[in-house]
Structures are given as structure tokens and as C-alpha cells.
Amino acid sequence: MIQVDPFWLLVLPLLFAFGWLTARIEIRQGRSRRAVNLSGLVKAIQALSVGDRQRAVDPLLEAARESPDLLGIQRALANLFRQQGEPDRAIEVRLSLLARDRLATSLSQELLLELAQDYLAAGIMDRAEVCLTELRSTPLSQQASRYEVAMFQQQRRWADVLASLNRLGQEEGDKTLRFHCYAEMGDLESAAALWSDHPRLTHxxxxxxxxxxxxxxxxxxxxxxxxxxxxxxxxxxxxxxxxxxxxxxxxxx
Ligand SMILES: [Zn+2]
Structure with a gap:
């Protein structure tokens, strides 16, 4: 699985929101004097750019309050809460976004995947599982299945790990995990069919x-x-x- 630097998960939505806001201001120039305060966003991006998440929270909260329609800011704020070890606040923000009217289907699915990660971070596995199950027949099914594989291992639900691996398809590197799933389930015949000379069977x-x-x-x-x-x-x-x-x-x- 490709690891994305968490910094970009926070900053990309912010930069997107920033660009959108700037464009809106340019459009409005000449017909409206209404000023949009970008200083909060700028402060948050500056703090994040030097890895200071704590200092990014307040200006981001302020920007989120001032521009509630900019989902990028709300999502970045939720990601920040999760990474700061406050998944409950991340869940609160994410649920409020999902409750909005007229969300595009693809955006709802992205938010659902993010919500699943919030629930996983909070240790609320049953709700994470509901979110991930809902994503199975969507374009995000592969990502959802990868989270399922990790979650089911934590729960020692070996048959479910295998089912999630099957949804992901045959991949290099799965052999070790599949082997141990069968061994954990006591199905040594299936384990041996995969890897007959593994030390778990031979020693x-x-x-x-x-x-x-x-x-x-x-x-x-x-x-x-x-x-x-x-x-x-x-x-x-x-x-x-x-x-x-x-x-x-x-x-x-
Ligand atoms: Zn280790």
C-alpha cells in the first residue's frame, strides 16, 4: 500500500480551498466589497508546513467557522483532529459533513472512507466496519478492503481477513498472511497447500x-x-x- 505523507492529507484540501477562495474573491472584485479573511488559512498552512499541528488547529477552526461551505477546510480540520489523537472531534466534523444535502456521490464515498479511519483511530470497530462494508461496491472498494484486512487481523477474525483478501484479488505478498490465517483457524491442510515447508508446520x-x-x-x-x-x-x-x-x-x- 502506498504511504502518503500525512502532511499532504492536511495541506492539499487546504490549498484547494485556498485556490477556490482566491478565485471567488477575484470574481467578486468590483461588484462587492465583501472581504474574505484568508489569514486563518495562511496561518494554518504555515504551521503545518513546519510540522506544528497544534498551532494549526485554532486558525483552521476559525477559517472553518467563517467559511462553512468550504468542505476542504472542514475535511482538513477533521484529519488534523484525528492525527492529533482526537478522533472523537474528527468523527463529529465528518458526520456533520455527511449530513449535508446534495453531496456528490463520489464525495460522500470519500467522506465515508475518512469516517471509517476516524472510527478505527477511536477504536470503534463496529462502526468502522459498517462504513467499510458500505464501500464494497464503490470505486473505493479496494481501499476499504485494505482497511478491513488490517482491522480483521486486529480482531483475529481470520476467515474475514481471507474474505477481504479475496475481494482485493491475488497480490504478491499475500501468501504469508493467507498461510497464517489458515494456521490460526486450525486449517493446516489449506495452510500446507500454500506453504508446506513453513517452519510453523515443520518445526x-x-x-x-x-x-x-x-x-x-x-x-x-x-x-x-x-x-x-x-x-x-x-x-x-x-x-x-x-x-x-x-x-x-x-x-x-
Ligand atoms: Zn514488529
Whole structure:
């Protein structure tokens, strides 16, 4: 999955709103003296450009109040709340946007996906799932399924992980996850059909004793896990010095 710098998730809608506002002002020049205060937007963009999210909140709130029709500002504000660890406020803003009349279908779907991320950040999984399910037959179904894959793993709903993977289609890199889903479900036959010589099937449980380190996130643990409790990666734990076998390496595809 392509990782987008969160900075752009905040700033792009702002720049879009800024450009739209500027154009409106130009149109109005000569027939109206009504001034639109852009200083809040400018302050917010400046704060975000140096990574200061906290200082962006107040001017953005002010701009949102002054220009309630500019959805870009409201969406950026909601994203900012979520990234600041205030998903409840993000949910509030996003629900108020979704309740508006005459939203284009594509915009409603984008807002629904954003709302799902807000709910995930707030740990309200059942509502996130409702949003993601609603997006299944839309152009955003692939993105929704990727969130489902992560969410169902957290909930240890392995059959649902597999169903979401199936909706995404066959992709490189899914083999490890599919294998472990079957193994977690106790369906060793399906697991073996995918990967017969994986150490999870070929080594006795005792071979994994001792301290381990995740090669992805550096998480250290006193025992072995097939899925890293720190970053949720599979087959990423490798034995620390003193252990017998580098099993994680053996498990690499
Ligand atoms: Zn990890």
C-alpha cells in the first residue's frame, strides 16, 4: 500500500480551498466589497508546513467557522483532529459533513472512507466496519478492503481477513498472511497447500523458545510470536543471540 505523507492529507484540501477562495474573491472584485479573511488559512498552512499541528488547529477552526461551505477546510480540520489523537472531534466534523444535502456521490464515498479511519483511530470497530462494508461496491472498494484486512487481523477474525483478501484479488505478498490465517483457524491442510515447508508446520513448538526481536520494528519479546505484537508483521521475529535457529529467515518467502 502506498504511504502518503500525512502532511499532504492536511495541506492539499487546504490549498484547494485556498485556490477556490482566491478565485471567488477575484470574481467578486468590483461588484462587492465583501472581504474574505484568508489569514486563518495562511496561518494554518504555515504551521503545518513546519510540522506544528497544534498551532494549526485554532486558525483552521476559525477559517472553518467563517467559511462553512468550504468542505476542504472542514475535511482538513477533521484529519488534523484525528492525527492529533482526537478522533472523537474528527468523527463529529465528518458526520456533520455527511449530513449535508446534495453531496456528490463520489464525495460522500470519500467522506465515508475518512469516517471509517476516524472510527478505527477511536477504536470503534463496529462502526468502522459498517462504513467499510458500505464501500464494497464503490470505486473505493479496494481501499476499504485494505482497511478491513488490517482491522480483521486486529480482531483475529481470520476467515474475514481471507474474505477481504479475496475481494482485493491475488497480490504478491499475500501468501504469508493467507498461510497464517489458515494456521490460526486450525486449517493446516489449506495452510500446507500454500506453504508446506513453513517452519510453523515443520518445526516443533519448542524450537521457538527464548527472546526474539522484530526485524521490522525492533520490538523485543521474551517469547516467539508468528505475528509481531508491535507492528503486526508476520514472520518478522528473529531469535536474539543464544538461540538455536534463525527461524524467521527460514520462513521468508
Ligand atoms: Zn514488529
Amino acid at each position: 516443533p513448538r519448542g524450537a521457538f523458545a527464548g527472546r526474539h526481536l522484530c526485524i521490522h520494528c525492533g520490538f523485543r519479546t521474551e517469547q516467539h510470536y508468528w505475528q509481531c505484537p508491535g507492528c503486526m508483521a508476520w514472520d518478522s521475529l528473529t531469535p536474539l543471540e543464544g538461540n538455536a535457529r534463525p527461524l524467521a529467515e527460514a520462513a521468508m518467502p
